[in-house]
Amino acid sequence: MLSIDRRSFIKFAGAAGALQAVAGCASLGGRASIGRVVVIGGGFGGATAAKYLKKWEPGLDVTLVERNPRFISCPMSNLVLAGAQRIEDLTLGYEGLEKYGVRLVQDEALAFDPEKKQVRLARGEPLPYDRLIVAPGIDFLYDRIPGLNNPEAQAQVLHAWKAGPQTVALRRQLEALPDGGVFAIVIPKAAYRCPPGPYERASLVAHYFKQAKPRAKILILDANPDIVSKKGLFLKAWQELYPGTIEYRPNHELEDFHLASRTARFQVQDVKADLFNVIPAQRAGAIASPLITANQQWCGVEFLGFESVAIPGVHVIGDAILAAPAMPKSGFMANNHAKVAADAVIAALTGRAINPEPIIANTCYSFVSDAEAMHVASVHKYDPSQKTLVAVAGAGGLSSARSDLEGQHAHAWANNIWADTLK
Amino acid sequence: MPTNLLTPLAATLLLATLALPAQAAPTRYQVRAWAASCAACHGTDGSGKPGTHRLAGREQDELITALREFKAGKRPATVMHQHAKGYSDEQLELLAAWFAAQPKP
Numbered sequence: 280m281l282s283i284d285r286r287s288f289i290k291f292a293g294a295a296g297a298l299q300a301v302a303g304c305a306s307l308g309g310r311a312s313i314g315r316v317v318v319i320g321g322g323f324g325g326a327t328a329a330k331y332l333k334k335w336e337p338g339l340d341v342t343l344v345e346r347n348p349r350f351i352s353c354p355m356s357n358l359v360l361a362g363a364q365r366i367e368d369l370t371l372g373y374e375g376l377e378k379y380g381v382r383l384v385q386d387e388a389l390a391f392d393p394e395k396k397q398v399r400l401a402r403g404e405p406l407p408y409d410r411l412i413v414a415p416g417i418d419f420l421y422d423r424i425p426g427l428n429n430p431e432a433q434a435q436v437l438h439a440w441k442a443g444p445q446t447v448a449l450r451r452q453l454e455a456l457p458d459g460g461v462f463a464i465v466i467p468k469a470a471y472r473c474p475p476g477p478y479e480r481a482s483l484v485a486h487y488f489k490q491a492k493p494r495a496k497i498l499i500l501d502a503n504p505d506i507v508s509k510k511g512l513f514l515k516a517w518q519e520l521y522p523g524t525i526e527y528r529p530n531h532e533l534e535d536f537h538l539a540s541r542t543a544r545f546q547v548q549d550v551k552a553d554l555f556n557v558i559p560a561q562r563a564g565a566i567a568s569p570l571i572t573a574n575q576q577w578c579g580v581e582f583l584g585f586e587s588v589a590i591p592g593v594h595v596i597g598d599a600i601l602a603a604p605a606m607p608k609s610g611f612m613a614n615n616h617a618k619v620a621a622d623a624v625i626a627a628l629t630g631r632a633i634n635p636e637p638i639i640a641n642t643c644y645s646f647v648s649d650a651e652a653m654h655v656a657s658v659h660k661y662d663p664s665q666k667t668l669v670a671v672a673g674a675g676g677l678s679s680a681r682s683d684l685e686g687q688h689a690h691a692w693a694n695n696i697w698a699d700t701l702k
Numbered sequence: 703m704p705t706n707l708l709t710p711l712a713a714t715l716l717l718a719t720l721a722l723p724a725q726a727a728p729t730r731y732q733v734r735a736w737a738a739s740c741a742a743c744h745g746t747d748g749s750g751k752p753g754t755h756r757l758a759g760r761e762q763d764e765l766i767t768a769l770r771e772f773k774a775g776k777r778p779a780t781v782m783h784q785h786a787k788g789y790s791d792e793q794l795e796l797l798a799a800w801f802a803a804q805p806k807p
Contacts, residue, residue: 331738334746611742618738622731634732640739640788642781656781658788674788678780685780691753692743698751699741 313338314409314628317398319388319566321345321373324597324613325414327700331621333379339628342382342406344398345373347443350701353473354610354644355693356442360450361483362490363649369442369693375702388566393590410624412594413578413587414613415564416441417472420576423560426536426544436536440472440558449556453484456554458492463552465533465543467560468502470577472598472608475508475655477501477558479645482513485521486648497525498552500543502532502560508607509645509655509677516647516681533557563599570595577601582661582668583633584623585616594620605670606659607641614700615639637661639668641675644689652686653678733796736789740797749807759806765798 313336318329321343329343350371358364373383387401391413397405419438421428427436439449456462462484466477481497488495506513506527517525535544536557543550543557562576570587572579578595579588582603587593597613606612619637626633642656657675659668678685728736737748740757744750748757757765771777772786773794786794 335734614742615739618735618741622735622738626731631731632729634729634735635726636728636732638736638739638789638793640742640785642743642785654781656784658785660788671788674784674786676784682780687753688780691751695745695751695754696742699746702746 312340315340315407316342316410316412316624316628317406317408318343318412318414319391319398320414320416320564320597321347321350322414322416322597322613323610323696323700324416324617325412326350326373326376327614327617328412328414328596328621329381330376330379330700331618332624333376333381335621336625336629337380339625340382341380342384342408343373343376344384344386344388344400344406346385346387348385349373350697351442351446352610352693352697353440353442353476354696355689356439356446357476357480357483358646358649359442359446360439360453360480361487361646361649362450363483363486363646366443366447371697371701373701390566391569391593393569393593396592409628410592410594412596412617412620412624413567413570413599414595414597414617415566415599417561417598417608418564419559420562421559424533424536424557426538427557427559432536432538435538436555436557438558439556440476440561452554453487454491456492456495459494460492460553461496461498462488462554463498463500463543463550463556465531465555465557466499466501466503466507467558468532469507470602470608471558471561473643474607474609475513475643475645478506478509478513479647480556481525482516482521482645482647483649485517485524488524489521495524498550499525499527500531500533500545500550501527501529504529508643509653512653512677512681513645513647516651516653520648533559561598563595567595567599570599573601581666583619583635583637584627585620586623594624596620603659603668605657606668607643609641609643611641611643611696612639614696615641635661635663637668642692644685644692646686646689647681650683650686651681652689653681654685654688728793728796733800736793737797737800740801745807747804747807748801749804756807757801758804760802762798762802765801766795769794769798 318325332341352369386403389399391398397407437449439445531545570578579601585594596616598608638660640658644652644654646652658671662669750756772782
């Protein structure tokens with residue numbers, strides 16, 4: 280209760296300051312602003328937050344800082360590996376956000392100063408803020424894999440877990456793999472970005488091999504004790520569509536990698552393959568380092584507004600957070616986090632009460648061929664007694680079976696969420 | 703605590719707390735925030751890009767009936783039956799009313 284009062288106090292104090300700022304601007308003849316919000320990171324979380332802040336409260340000054348010139352979607356990017364989509368099909372511009380009045384800054388955010396309330400940039404002048412939303416996505420923990428902890432090794436052993444040049448490069452490596460070769464996917468321990476993604480990748484590479492190199496094999500080396508997501512649906516698809524192509528080995532946590540001999544070293548054994556795709560363990564993106572509270576990886580937040588538990592006035596959304604129970608690190612969730620955070624930021628800056636019962640949802644589609652997909656869905660509702668978002672019992676679930684219809688739904692979902700995030 | 707020790711700020715906070723009972727009827731901001739979740743599949747404000755159902759500007763009764771039937775498992779669906787079960791009947795009614803009130807794109 281005390282902490283809630285303190286939070287209220289911070290918000291009321293912030294609102295009072297904002298009102299003074301409005302009066303000040305008006306007297307100077309400038310544009311009246313309710314407050315300045317800086318959003319760091321233009322992925323599914325950050326871009327959605329910037330859009331909805333302006334859509335819902337046009338009186339805010341909203342600046343989105345993103346280092347890349349264009350948005351490239353991780354969802355659907357495994358289809359590029361299968362040759363079923365081009366990277367251009369998953370690439371969108373940020374210009375759609377300008378019609379809402381979002382100020383776009385293509386730059387690298389280096390750090391933020393919670394005392395001065397400003398974001399330091401690699402090239403531009405520091406950006407002052409009243410509220411900050413940090414949506415940095417993930418960084419990779421290559422320091423846990425000594426043999427890959429250098430740029431030369433990383434240029435050869437790809438992650439392709441951020442869509443873009445790595446996706447295209449991995450497709451080229453797959454094309455160059457001889458028929459009869461072995462492609463190995465190394466999966467880190469959960470929590471990582473996109474729980475079903477590695478298994479979707481194995482399925483779609485198997486789809487490609489079936490067409491182009493039917494004697495090639497796929498080896499899944501998983502740090503987890505079992506398939507993390509959609510297990511039954513994936514196993515059925517592998518058995519029915521790609522019999523004998525995919526071998527799954529659990530409890531394989533990567534300890535090192537020997538580049539010259541193409542050998543992955545696990546506690547249980549050493550494994551050689553012709554082509555490796557190593558998805559390293561992950562943490563919140565570097566800019567969020569001062570906000571990391573859990574396991575030196577993730578940023579703890581409260582779930583009424585995704586405000587950091589480490590630094591008040593700073594919100595963290597997307598893959599970088601320490602997720603609530605049963606909440607996957609997905610683009611859908613990041614998009615939904617963003618709206619709760621945007622609403623909470625507006626509430627704080629305008630002095631209205633925060634939404635006491637956020638409800639968000641998730642649907643993750645996975646393709647198992649160029650046409651067939653299946654989903655997992657969940658609904659997450661705020662529980663005041665546990666002070667977190669909990670998956671609603673009886674809601675959500677899996678596809679009854681993979682289907683072409685769900686493949687069509689997956690494409691429709693992508694087109695809708697890209698537009699909801701960027702247009 | 704004697705009232706004469708209440709600072710103006712504390713008094714403001716107390717009033718603010720009293721004005722926000724835990725079981726207040728959902729505000730329009732709350733319904734808007736709930737509806738925003740649906741936009742990930744159904745487009746911003748339910749505007750519906752091709753391949754999904756547009757929700758904006760549909761008849762309220764039509765939307766309520768569909769949501770109730772999804773929740774009860776009486777309407778064929780791939781995923782909507784799983785989402786509808788996550789909401790109370792009142793929340794589904796508020797969402798239907800909200801989408802019905804959005805302009806057709």
